[in-house]
Amino acid sequence: MNINILQYESDIWKTADFLRGAGIKESDFPKYMMPYFALLMVESRLIREAKRLEEEIGRDNIEDFVEMFQLEGLGYNDYVIRKNKSLKDICKNDKTFDVDFQSYLESFDPETKYLLGVNKGTEEEKFLDISGISGLLKKKRILFETVKVWSEIDLTPFDNSEITTLEEHIKRKWADISAETAGEQYTPDDIISLITELIVTKFEDNGKFLTIYDPTCGGGNLLFGVEDKIKSDLPSRPTATYGQEWNDTLFALAKIESRFRKDTYIEYGNTITEIGKFYDKFFNIAVANPPYGVDWKGYEKDVKNDSTERFIALPSISDGQFLFTQHILYKLNEDGFAVVVHNGSTLFSGDAGSGESNIRKHFFDNDWVEAIIQMPTDEFFNTGIYTYLWVFNKNKPADRKDKVILINASDLYEPLKKSKGKKRKQMNPDNRKEIVKAFTDFKDNAFSKVFDKWHFYYNKQSIMLTNVDENGKYIEMPTKVNRAGETVEEKSIKLVPTKIEVTSDNNTTTYTDFEITSFDKSKHKSLQDYFNDDIKPTINAIDYKEQDVKVFTKKATYWYDQDKETIIEEIKGEQTELGCGKIVIKSAFKKATKTKDASIVITVELTKDLQKDYEIIPYSPDEAINQQTIDDFMAKYITRPFEYVDNVIGVEVNFNKVFYVPEKLRTVTDIQAEIEFLENELANLENELGL
Incomplete structure (x- = not known):
């Protein structure tokens, strides 16, 4: 990556100075900046592709040149391609700017105009709203000055991957100031690298086609970032990417970029309610950082009436991240591999028999979970909580059948010299190398442990206790x-x-x-x-x-x-x-x-006097052994008369229990010595004060 790409981050934020001066509140900055950033992305790519085509066929016959460019399917703008003029050229003359800028916007192809929101009415569907925002800035008398600052940012030297990186840094800042981004966790580049490094351990560089899917792709940074890194690590494997996004502006950004990437398909819609997008596609690889802590009450009816059978159980209405994960497993092909980012609640929330526990049980029953990796805190841009990578494999090797590795990578990081929002830590290449090695070795070490999957199952055995008096007696029935x-x-x-x-x-x-x-x-x-x-x-x-x-x-x-x-x-x-x-x-x-x-x-x-209670008891997949385990537990711990009621099998993962290191207690001798020392110190002090 050309490191200079990030120098434009501060230049882009200079455009906010005009917004601030015009009395526009900070929480609205993303709405006013996104359309122009998207415009900049489109133009830079058009200019770069036009230069590439010019080197191949020249511009002597402009009609042939324009026709060839349009056949590329990258979008089009007559100012940029035919007239060889850019936004920067338009901003050279402030007297003709209004007319030229409007003509420039109208010179885009229909799809680009649709995505940017050129000349869309107030009631029309739009993803971005560049015409509406431009009208508001013109009313504030800062349209020309704002567009001029944007026009001076030259992204043409940079490739798609580099521009994606810049885009995510800008979107991260927008997320920090916007109140409308609950649950959206933008995936930083070091985590994208780790996810890709885990993926490439499972695929040979054998020339076979790979399909990559992200059902919550946002602006595309995770999806496109993984694809770019796979192409770098597995250069012989052609790829195709598929993404779906429900957020209007993020979809527009991803869709715009998709046209400049070969075999990339981005669809608009809610993955949970609109299964029709890519309905006939099943993928080799899936990656996702779905929203968490966000309720799905507005889609409850659609989810409960879903006919695909992809939702084996329903999580709490207050947090829909497990809906996305079930969808991802449904869309993986029989050899598919997925890495999904979650917060900690999906590990343990919900009692045995609850939606969350049954979803986990479904994953483990099918032996799809290969690893769960705990990330450090403060790794993501707008949350400081622990996050976890769920690593799914629908075709685990024989020596990993019915086994799961837990990797505690919470201490594998280096502090950032300067925080990026709430991101204060990052995983350097050596940190990631340790994690990938633990995953590929698949054996216990200082920060990873391998378990039979049954370790995470448990019996929730309900019993009906008979209460007794002080003599251990209860009323006898005829x-x-x-x-x-x-x-x-x-x-x-x-x-x-x-x-x-x-x-x-x-x-x-x-x-x-x-x-x-x-x-x-x-x-x-x-x-x-x-x-x-x-x-x-x-x-x-x-x-x-x-x-x-x-x-x-x-x-x-x-x-x-x-x-x-x-x-x-x-x-x-x-x-x-x-x-x-x-x-x-x-x-x-x-x-x-x-x-x-x-x-x-x-x-x-x-x-x-009966009392219903339950006990949590370790589980065995052998029915006879499991019942004997329950009976032995009851004989050891339950002293009152009881009857078995029902038994529900639950599944949870508890990192704290697995990796807990008890604090080493001081010896009595050390404590006594410290007490004697303090008593002597106190006596000396009293003598000095004459007490």
Whole structure:
């Protein structure tokens, strides 16, 4: 790369001086600058290609020259190609500038005018809006001065890759000041290099065609950057790139550049809702840095009605990055390889059975995950968080089947001498070389560890615990013989109450009527209303643990002893501890029948005090071993009676647990020595002060 390309970064930002002076707020700078930067990109490429063609065929016959140029399919501008004039030439005369600039814009080919937004009305679809922005700058009386500064920036000496690099530096600054870039993380060049270096380890330089796909391509820096580096490392392999973007202005920039690159196809649209773009294409390579932390609520209906079966599960509505990843895996061919940038939430967010966990499980079940690499913090332009490279391979070599390598590259960086937004670190070639070597060696070292994929699975085993009293006893239910001749346990002990006393705050309420058939018609329209408005809320409010509740039957009295956590049964003054349990008081409305009037019935039952809980237990793909692992865990850690309920298999990746290094504790001797030293120091100080 010609290092001088970045000298124009400061020149481009000089154009903002006019915007600032005209009272345009900083957050609007991108809107006012993007169209002219795109214009500069187009013109520089047209001029460069025209010079190349001129060297090949000359300009003696201008009509032949123009025809040949148009056949190249790069776009066209009559001022630039036929008249050999540039934006800089137009800016030499301020008196004719307005007319010349308008003619210059109208001299572009229809597609370029469409992308730039030349002469688009206020209601028309447009990606950039150069005519509208120019009109606003003219109203501010700074149009000529602004365009003149832009025209003095000469990008013609630089190739596509170099201009892409400059473009991303400018877009990064726009992202820093714009409030409309939530979730957009521009991929820096050092990460693009790392991604490419990982990719080329999987492909031979054998002359076969490679297709590269980015479903969230933005302005194209990751997609085009990877392609350029692959061409450098694998010069015998022809490539074609395919990208899709939903952001209007970024699509326009990528689309404009695509015409100056061979076999490059950029489509406009939302990848998640518009599967029609490249619907029949499946790719060798996919790269992406999809937006994260951005919700997909606006597309929920489309996603849930998607008929492609690419979404095996749905992540949280607040973060759609796993939707893009599922799409990427769907679009990879059977030998495909992908590297996708994510934040940390995709590693562990969501419980077993959740959308995120099921998506991870789907990836691991299919054995597509080959590596996950933790990047340093402060590596990206507008976020300081940890980021991760998910490395997917649909055709892992035999020795890597059902295995995954975790690479902790968080300490492999060098600090930047000058921060670029929030980017304060970068990976130099040596750092990247270490990571790629760890990936290719595929064995444990100081910062990488290889695991069977099953290591990341776990059982979430739900159980129904029976609570017990201080003596470990719980209320026992009577048994009965069912129709199959089996002895089964009843769910409750049904009491026939004669009286219920509920004491709370020294006030006692007594209930004696347990089948109510009458009501106060002046207060309630019907017995049903009486039940809904009065009886049901009152009964539901009774709490046998918080209140003193006594249930009287003809033979016995029952209550709950809070201190002993047991139900007491008293018969003729003799008390028996039945064990931990619940006193359940219910009310029900019974509709009238042919033989009975409508009534309200209050019942009492004694039941076990059950509590649903779950345990997280290591997983084995062998069903018998897995069940034995669960049983052994329960025998070791669960002391109360329980029954198995359901078991859900989850998947998560925890870098902190894998690479955690405990802090080395000081010895007692060292601590005592320091205490003695401090005591001596304090004594000396007291002596000096005469205390």
